[in-house]
Structure formats: C-alpha cells, structure tokens
Amino acid sequence: MAEYMNYFGQGPEEKFILSIKKSNSTITDCLFTYEKEYTKTDTTTTKYIFTAQRKEKKRFTLYYQMLMFFANGGGTCYVLSAGNYKDNQLLNKNMMSNAINALEKEREITMVVIPEAVHSPDCANIQTMVLDHCSKMQNRFAILDVQAKSSENQTMMEQVKEFQTNIGNNGLSYGAAYYPWLETTILGDKDITTDMFSWSADSELDFKAFFPKDSGILNYANATIDEIIKN
Structure with a gap:
C-alpha cells in the first residue's frame, strides 16, 4: 500500500453533512439515519431524524478499494493509470482502450x-472491453459490478436484466458479476476527525438538547458537540 501511495497518492478527503430534521421530511442519499422523540418544555413531543450525508458523491474509490484488497490478504497487484483525478473526469471507453491494450504486455495477471x-456512463462499454481482453488472453478473469439503478423505481430484477442486456454475449466465460453491492468501510477511529463534519444550515432543532455530549450517535462520529460547533 505504501508503494501505491508513493505513485498515486491517497484517496479524496471524506466530508459529511450532519442534520436534524422532522421525521416527515424528505430524506435521500443518507449514509445512516437515527430517529428519536424529543419532548420540549411545553411537553410537546416531536419525532426527529438525525442524518449523515456525503458532501460530494463518492466516485473515485480506488484508494479505499486498494486498502481493502491488502487488508483481506491481497498480494501482488498491478495498477494501471488511465487518467488524472485532478481533472475530475470519470472513466470513459477511450481512456480505457489504451490502458486495457497495455495489459497484454503482462502475462502474470490473473484477474x-x-x-x-461502475460510476461511468460508459460502464457497459468498458466492461465489454474487459471481457474481450480476458477472452483474448485466456489466462485471466474479469470481476464486474452491476451498475447502479438507472431510476429510483427500478426493481432489482430490472437492474440485473439491464446489466445482462448491456454486457452482451461475448466472453462471458471469462467474467463474473457481484450483486448486490457490498457496502463497507476501511476507516478506523483514528481516521475520523471533526474536520470531516459540518452541520446542515436547515437543521430544525437545538442539537445540543437533542444529542448530549455522551450521545452514542456522536461517539459514532468520533467528535464531541463542542468540537463540531467550533469547526
């Protein structure tokens, strides 16, 4: 992993937005939610939801996937650059064409x-290129991801069928797809700092009253209320 960081650097900095909203509010794209009733001094009881959302959609994930690869016993790994994160550009088939062709020079690769x-609009084209490459080399295997739902109302079966349609029929014996996605984390307590968190401007409640300093949900964020306010 140190060698990877020497060549490619670390992953993008994690940033999260915390908020407290009434339980009937529209909540989307949350990492987690925590619901609790709160009684004001006039004995009125209202349900609120504490939420955490990523400030930006997580698209550049290779650094964290490399961490998990080595943490789970991974050994030799060849990493081939196809672009520059500074350009904030998602992978596309043109970028990947030269990169995949370059893989032919290394016979040791097996996967x-x-x-x-999976975050690219060109995902299906890239995946078919990978399958074609593995089929041509006949000594390696492709591990693919089923792309995210194309709409909120798309069912799991529709999602899988769309993936199967887009991937085509060529080279299927040289690949496999994981589904559903496995969501996990490699971050430890020492990796989480108060600088990662900020409060949403539309939070509807005095959170100091709702979540005291010894609150478990704030311990999850590895920060005290005062530290979050200060930052």
Whole structure:
C-alpha cells in the first residue's frame, strides 16, 4: 500500500453533512439515519431524524478499494493509470482502450478489476472491453459490478436484466458479476476527525438538547458537540 501511495497518492478527503430534521421530511442519499422523540418544555413531543450525508458523491474509490484488497490478504497487484483525478473526469471507453491494450504486455495477471467503471456512463462499454481482453488472453478473469439503478423505481430484477442486456454475449466465460453491492468501510477511529463534519444550515432543532455530549450517535462520529460547533 505504501508503494501505491508513493505513485498515486491517497484517496479524496471524506466530508459529511450532519442534520436534524422532522421525521416527515424528505430524506435521500443518507449514509445512516437515527430517529428519536424529543419532548420540549411545553411537553410537546416531536419525532426527529438525525442524518449523515456525503458532501460530494463518492466516485473515485480506488484508494479505499486498494486498502481493502491488502487488508483481506491481497498480494501482488498491478495498477494501471488511465487518467488524472485532478481533472475530475470519470472513466470513459477511450481512456480505457489504451490502458486495457497495455495489459497484454503482462502475462502474470490473473484477474482484472476496474471498480470505478461502475460510476461511468460508459460502464457497459468498458466492461465489454474487459471481457474481450480476458477472452483474448485466456489466462485471466474479469470481476464486474452491476451498475447502479438507472431510476429510483427500478426493481432489482430490472437492474440485473439491464446489466445482462448491456454486457452482451461475448466472453462471458471469462467474467463474473457481484450483486448486490457490498457496502463497507476501511476507516478506523483514528481516521475520523471533526474536520470531516459540518452541520446542515436547515437543521430544525437545538442539537445540543437533542444529542448530549455522551450521545452514542456522536461517539459514532468520533467528535464531541463542542468540537463540531467550533469547526
């Protein structure tokens, strides 16, 4: 992992927005929610939801996937750069074409994984290119991801069918797809700091009253109320 960081650096900085809203509010794209009743001095009881959301959609994930690869016993790994994160550009088929062709020079490779392709509009094209490459080389196997739902109302079966349609029929014996997604984290307590968190401007309640300093939900964020306010 130290060698990877030497060549490619670390992952993008994590930033989260915390908020407290009434339980009937519209809540979307949350990492987690925590619901609790709160009674004001006039004995009125209202249900509120504490939420945490990523400030920006997480698309550049290779650094964290490399951490998990080595944490789970991964050994030798070849990492081939296809672009520059500074350009904030998602992978596309043109970027990947030269990169995949370059893989032909290394015979030792047995598995090909492009985890960030799943965030690309060109995901299906990139995945078919990988399958074609593995089929041509006949000594390696592709691990693919089923792309995210194309709409909120899309069912799991529709999502899988769309993936199967887009991937085509070529080279299928040289690949496999994981579904559903496995969501996990590699961050430890020492990796979480108060600088990662800020409060949403539309929070509807005095959170110092709702979540005291010894609150478990704030311990989850590894920060005290005072530290969050200060930052």
